[in-house]
Amino acid sequence: MEQGQWREARRLVREARRVVALTGAGISAESGVPTFRDAGGLWRSYRPEELATPEALIRDPRTVLEWYAWRRSRLSRCRPNAGHRALARFFLKRGEAGLVTQNVDGLHTHAALEEAGDAPPDPALPIELHGAVGRDRCNGCETRWPAEPLADSLPRCASCGDLRRPDVVLFGETLDPEVLERARLLAERADLCLVVGTSAVVYPAAALPLATRESGGHIVEVNVRSTALTEAATVALRGEAGTVLPALLD
Ligand code: BV8
Numbered sequence: 626m627e628q629g630q631w632r633e634a635r636r637l638v639r640e641a642r643r644v645v646a647l648t649g650a651g652i653s654a655e656s657g658v659p660t661f662r663d664a665g666g667l668w669r670s671y672r673p674e675e676l677a678t679p680e681a682l683i684r685d686p687r688t689v690l691e692w693y694a695w696r697r698s699r700l701s702r703c704r705p706n707a708g709h710r711a712l713a714r715f716f717l718k719r720g721e722a723g724l725v726t727q728n729v730d731g732l733h734t735h736a737a738l739e740e741a742g743d744a745p746p747d748p749a750l751p752i753e754l755h756g757a758v759g760r761d762r763c764n765g766c767e768t769r770w771p772a773e774p775l776a777d778s779l780p781r782c783a784s785c786g787d788l789r790r791p792d793v794v795l796f797g798e799t800l801d802p803e804v805l806e807r808a809r810l811l812a813e814r815a816d817l818c819l820v821v822g823t824s825a826v827v828y829p830a831a832a833l834p835l836a837t838r839e840s841g842g843h844i845v846e847v848n849v850r851s852t853a854l855t856e857a858a859t860v861a862l863r864g865e866a867g868t869v870l871p872a873l874l875d
């Protein structure tokens with residue numbers, strides 16, 4: 626990695642008054658979670674964007690729910706990696722929340738709880754823009770439950786009878802406005818946005834780092850390859866998150 630880029634990135638981290646971090650599937654790749662765009666993301670020849678839509682859920686609920694059951698079973702064997710941990714330690718040390726994720730795998734939350742130990746984990750708990758696959762919610766009345774294994778009959782809501790589905794934001798569904806507003810305010814007020822392991826093509830998440838830049842802040846990107854956001858980055862660090870983040874943040 627180019628020394629000058631590295632020194633600049635560490636200076637920006639050291640001098641930042643307020644930091645926001647936006648993560649994507651790439652930060653969980655080293656934990657064995659398939660990303661969306663890499664080959665491992667495919668399931669039974671479906672592309673994620675085909676299955677993660679309200680239309681698919683209505684058209685073929687069993688297939689969509691089986692996909693999420695498959696992802697849940699894989700996730701149950703995954704642990705946070707050095708990248709998740711370095712970000713958790715970073716925000717715990719700063720004592721100020723700033724972590725925003727597109728991931729629904731819950732690994733940032735695990736890392737926060739493990740790194741915090743007996744201390745309050747709050748500064749390291751992520752804003753989950755797209756929800757969490759570890760929860761269910763009703764497709765009709767928004768009631769929420771912890772996720773349950775998929776049975777033979779489709780899961781139904783006891784109060785309104787509608788379909789129980791994973792508590793994630795599907796493509797074409799709007800994000801929770803309160804969640805999005807909290808993330809937007811963090812990004813706008815930050816003078817440094819760390820963008821880790823995202824191809825930055827899904828909106829409105831991909832607009833958050835630009836909000837930091839528009840308010841005079843800097844973007845430092847951590848990714849194994851260039852992305853739609855590299856142009857806008859002050860520094861682009863090429864490497865795996867599990868290697869780069871501990872070296873950059875500890
Ligand atoms: C909405 C939950 C109102 C479900 C997800 C404006 C312009 C264009 C399109 C739109 C727009 N506004 C809205 C849209 C439509 C759409 C969208 O953005 N489509 C894209 C595909 C063009 N957005 C929506 O539908 C959003 N809703 O806007 O509602 C509305 C509605 C309709 C029309 C207009 C407005 C809802 C978006 C949320 C969808 N749900 N997830 C589930 O998980 O099943 S999105 C899902 O995909 C993820 O959460 C994540 O956001 C995205 C995947 O992206 P990444 O995480 O970046 O992963 P990817 O595989 O792409 O890249 C991995 C990266 O990591 C790579 O760069 C790779 O190089 C790197 N990497 C790999 N290994 C490592 C690494 N980096 C470091 N270390 C490593 N080891």
Ligand code: ZN
Pocket residue numbers: 763764765766767768782783784785786787
């Ligand atoms: Zn209901």
